[in-house]
Amino acid sequence: MQKIYFVVVGKIKESFYRDAVAEYIKRLSRFAKVEVKELPEGANPEAEADDILRAVKGYVIALAVEGEKLSSEQLAQKLGKLTDEGKEISFVIGSSCGLSERVKTAADYRLSFSDMTFPHQLMRVILAEQVYRAFMINAGATYHK
Numbered sequence: 001m002q003k004i005y006f007v008v009v010g011k012i013k014e015s016f017y018r019d020a021v022a023e024y025i026k027r028l029s030r031f032a033k034v035e036v037k038e039l040p041e042g043a044n045p046e047a048e049a050d051d052i053l054r055a056v057k058g059y060v061i062a063l064a065v066e067g068e069k070l071s072s073e074q075l076a077q078k079l080g081k082l083t084d085e086g087k088e089i090s091f092v093i094g095s096s097c098g099l100s101e102r103v104k105t106a107a108d109y110r111l112s113f114s115d116m117t118f119p120h121q122l123m124r125v126i127l128a129e130q131v132y133r134a135f136m137i138n139a140g141a142t143y144h145k
Contacts, residue, residue, distance in 0.1 A: 024128035058088025067110030076137035
């Protein structure tokens with residue numbers, strides 16, 4: 001079974017965000033084993049970099065505003081290829097201070113969801129939903145219209 005890690009800095013404070021992430025992870029569990037690794041916030045992105053780099057496994061996708069923008073179908077294709085290759089996948093979401101250049105450089109791929117800035121807690125919901133959507137697309141399910 002595919003292994004996916006969400007390596008995230010900071011905790012989700014609002015229960016509605018926690019509930020939404022948990023729901024998408026539950027749905028995703030039919031396709032992959034998902035592990036959320038919550039790391040403590042540091043004084044700045046550089047202070048968080050070592051913890052992030054120790055926590056990631058496999059193919060590392062860093063969420064970064066300057067990354068490549070993909071459609072849901074393109075993300076599905078990318079994740080499908082990685083799954084077919086048997087690679088574990090780590091998605092990295094930095095803290096509200098952003099991601100260290102060291103983490104971005106070490107990542108295999110930089111992914112951007114938008115030029116806009118989102119709260120990192122909301123980004124976890126968006127990421128979990130889009131990863132679930134990608135697997136549903138690859139399964140030929142009707143979730144994605």
